[in-house]
């Protein structure tokens with residue numbers, strides 16, 4: 001049955017719209033028709049006649065979370081790369097495992113990640129795939145119903161890169177071009193393309209030089225890792241004679257359609273470059289802590305006018321894909337340096353929703369609950385032992401950021417379709433996805449020479 005056939009009303013929740021005025025409806029409704037929000041607030045019974053009803057009592061209704069940096073291809077490798085710094089983590093575990101993927105294992109990985117994201121209230125993501133079989137990630141996102149911007153990881157040089165991930169420059173650029181043509185704008189606009197050079201050390205100057213011309217396509221993004229770990233800084237300087245941010249600017253790769261993951265190792269000059277070019281940053285606090293990368297100075301970025309979104313990064317460096325975890329850490333990490341309140345829960349909630357949408361270039365379509373926007377939204381149950389007692393209405397952001405967990409997500413909608421209803425995935429079987437992941441991981445470990 002097409003879940004979008006009938007109008008749908010989400011009733012009786014506290015609706016945090018995240019609109020420009022910060023409107024909150026203490027006990028409101030959201031009326032959805034087709035893939036759009038028709039009305040927000042108090043919807044009269046006459047307008048909801050014949051509509052399917054979803055209960056939001058005791059819950060908060062929010063725009064769906066937007067994660068601005070994820071690797072679905074790594075979800076299968078969760079719990080397989082522990083206690084390593086970034087470069088060893090990549091060279092000894094993640095790159096060999098990514099090189100071991102075939103279309104079937106990659107599909108299992110994407111399904112696992114997408115199931116976790118939807119069950120945890122993430123409705124949109126910016127994904128960096130691996131080098132091969134990127135079409136599988138788009139196919140699984142289309143099948144699972146989520147909103148995905150992503151692209152193939154571009155790698156044509158670098159130390160410690162396995163042969164299976166190292167491509168000829170021209171071949172990498174050609175496949176990248178074909179993927180962008182095939183997938184950008186598909187599934188009613190839910191799927192979009194991003195050029196994803198992995199990081200500067202894995203891309204030749206020839207490859208990077210090809211990308212600005214490719215970005216002419218309407219709405220295609222540029223997404224890469226930059227200024228992540230202290231160990232990468234001297235290597236980037238030796239290769240380019242500049243900082244990672246300066247090197248990207250010199251190659252004409254910064255701008256309003258560029259999103260850089262991490263940006264921890266940044267100077268004042270780097271910050272000015274990011275601000276001047278309108279480049280966005282994806283802050284991934286769990287990953288940054290686990291890989292020993294450091295703490296991104298988010299208050300400095302925001303004070304400079306730089307747009308910041310949040311992301312879980314890959315499952316092996318987190319080990320969750322939970323926006324709740326990233327929101328809580330993003331807020332807490334700044335307290336020892338700046339003191340309480342420098343990054344308020346309300347501000348963090350904006351980064352997790354409307355700011356992420358703007359970084360994806362989708363601010364006119366998603367990121368807030370307003371009539372006419374796509375119906376990407378989540379219903380988060382706050383009548384749980386770990387979230388109760390309910391705070392006053394003006395403190396709901398605090399409970400969402402500091403107390404709520406993915407288990408609180410009651411319903412998740414993308415484009416008006418209920419993809420999670422009463423904590424259950426509607427399009428796919430959760431047990432089957434977990435069983436497939438369990439079955440297929442040993443194949444990758446064996447191929448990567450990492451089986452024990």
Ligand SMILES: [Zn+2]
Pocket residue numbers: 069070071225261313314
């Ligand atoms: Zn990453």
